[in-house]
Amino acid sequence: xxxxxxxxxxxxxxxxxxxxEGATWEELFARWEAVxxxxxxxxxxxxxxxxxxxxxxxxxxxxxxxxVRAATLRRGERWLARHERARLLDDVSERDLLLIDGAQELxxxxxxxxxxxSRRAGGLxxxxxxxxxxxxxxxxxxxPELLGDLMTELLGDRPEEPAVAEVAAPVTLFAHHRGNxxxxxxxxxxxxxxxxxxxxxxxRTP
Amino acid sequence: xxTTMAVELDGGRxxxxxxxxxxxxxxxxxAEAPRSLEVRLFWSTSGRGDQDQEVVxxxxxxxxxxxxxxxxxxxxxxxxxxxxxxxxxxxxxxELVAPREEMAxxxxxxxxxxxxxxxxxxxPPPEPASS
Numbered sequence: 001x002x003x004x005x006x007x008x009x010x011x012x013x014x015x016x017x018x019x020x021e022g023a024t025w026e027e028l029f030a031r032w033e034a035v036x037x038x039x040x041x042x043x044x045x046x047x048x049x050x051x052x053x054x055x056x057x058x059x060x061x062x063x064x065x066x067x068v069r070a071a072t073l074r075r076g077e078r079w080l081a082r083h084e085r086a087r088l089l090d091d092v093s094e095r096d097l098l099l100i101d102g103a104q105e106l107x108x109x110x111x112x113x114x115x116x117x118s119r120r121a122g123g124l125x126x127x128x129x130x131x132x133x134x135x136x137x138x139x140x141x142x143x144p145e146l147l148g149d150l151m152t153e154l155l156g157d158r159p160e161e162p163a164v165a166e167v168a169a170p171v172t173l174f175a176h177h178r179g180n181x182x183x184x185x186x187x188x189x190x191x192x193x194x195x196x197x198x199x200x201x202x203x204r205t206p
Numbered sequence: 207x208x209t210t211m212a213v214e215l216d217g218g219r220x221x222x223x224x225x226x227x228x229x230x231x232x233x234x235x236x237a238e239a240p241r242s243l244e245v246r247l248f249w250s251t252s253g254r255g256d257q258d259q260e261v262v263x264x265x266x267x268x269x270x271x272x273x274x275x276x277x278x279x280x281x282x283x284x285x286x287x288x289x290x291x292x293x294x295x296x297x298x299x300x301e302l303v304a305p306r307e308e309m310a311x312x313x314x315x316x317x318x319x320x321x322x323x324x325x326x327x328x329x330p331p332p333e334p335a336s337s
Contacts, residue, residue: 002327003253004295011252189254193292 001195007154008189013182016150018052021141025059028138032060035135037123040103042131043140046180049127050101052140056125057099066097066122073102079110089114094122104128142181144174150181151188164191209236211302211311213245220314221321224284228315232302233275240304243267247280248301249317253294270304287318291326 003009020028032039041049041056057068071080071088080088088098098118100106103126106114111133118124126134148170168191173184215230222228232245244266250259263280278300289296301312316323 001292002290002295003293004290004297006253009252010254011257186254193254 001193003193006189006192007156007158008185008192010186010189012154013185016051016153018048018055019146019149020052020138021146023138028056029059029063031137032123032125035137038118038134039125039137040131040134041125041127041138041140042129042136044129044179046177046182046184047140047142048181049140052138053099053101053125053127057097060097060123060125064097064122065095067095068097068099069121070099070101073100073105075102075105077102077105078107080106080114085114089117092118092121094120096121097123097125100124100126102127103133104130142174142179144171147174147181147184150185154185154188161192161195164188164195167191209309210234211236211304211309213300213302213311213313215300215313215315221316221318222282223319223321224282224287224317226282227279228282228300229277229279230300230313231275231277232300232311233273234270234302234304234311235273236304236307236309237272239272240270240309241306242304243270244303244305245276245278246301246303247282247298249286249288249296249298251294251296253291255294282317285317287324288316288322289318289324289326 023031041052043049057066057070060066061068069088069092071084073080088100092098098121100114103111115124115134124134125137131139151168151170168188170184173187174181177183177187211232211234213230213232215228228247234240234243244264246261246265247263248259248261251257262283265276265278265280267274267276280300282298286296288298297314298317299312299314301310303310318324
């Protein structure tokens with residue numbers, strides 16, 4: 001199957017909306033205010049923290065008129081590069097909402113320094129694999145049912161591929177990837193990539 | 207009111223060779239005049255990895271009204287070619303974009319040495335619809 005026809009291509013995964021469960025957006029906003037607009041989205045890898053971070057930031061911008069400043073930490077990145085820190089913190093004010101994706105990577109000293117420097121900002125929202133950096137705003141969890149719902153959404157009205165139904169069954173993928181939905185959906189991509197082209201080719205969207 | 211945006215290629219042609227001209231008409235009918243409007247020629251990748259893309263040419267629509275149409279004409283660069291494999295595909299398109307309003311319409315095209323997509327997964331390439 002051509003990559004551009006694969007229903008699990010990354011460009012489609014990135015467009016999936018976060019499925020907020022166990023709380024409403026209003027409850028999240030109330031908690032955000034209650035903890036002084038300094039909070040963390042917590043959960044292991046592949047649970048949708050980055051997706052929720054982006055979606056929540058968009059809602060906070062629409063609600064409060066924030067200006068977003070964001071930084072993403074890659075694995076093993078213990079501190080921000082100088083230009084990244086400048087982009088995040090130079091002339092920071094109450095208008096700014098600071099986002100740090102992957103804050104668990106930061107070394108303890110760097111984290112304390114960033115946290116102190118962010119006091120002038122209107123808000124600080126981070127993602128982390130573990131609780132404790134900031135009050136937890138939401139704990140991101142996944143279930144086999146959630147994976148199944150996302151796969152159904154991605155497959156749309158595409159005819160079922162019997163050859164991949166077994167290896168790409170949500171329960172199997174969820175267990176194999178220990179709840180990491182991104183890895184599970186990429187495994188579904190691989191299963192579909194090995195199949196023949198669809199009978200009715202999808203439009204050639206770039 | 208219904209809002210529409212459309213990109214039509216002359217003669218319905220959608221297969222091209224590098225260096226060819228891609229010509230057609232873009233039209234729109236919106237509720238309000240967009241703050242800016244552009245016709246873009248671009249390529250992008252899709253597949254298992256992060257997306258790569260490049261806008262290779264832009265024609266701005268000066269002072270766009272709420273509705274209207276424009277002709278566009280782009281010359282294709284030498285590459286990259288449209289290609290498709292199991293892990294990554296690269297596709298070209300012409301799109302009409304109202305960036306501030308986050309509205310767009312596009313028409314995909316194939317760009318290759320024989321006016322067709324290059325297959326890198328062993329599958330035979332599709333016949334071009336027109337040349």
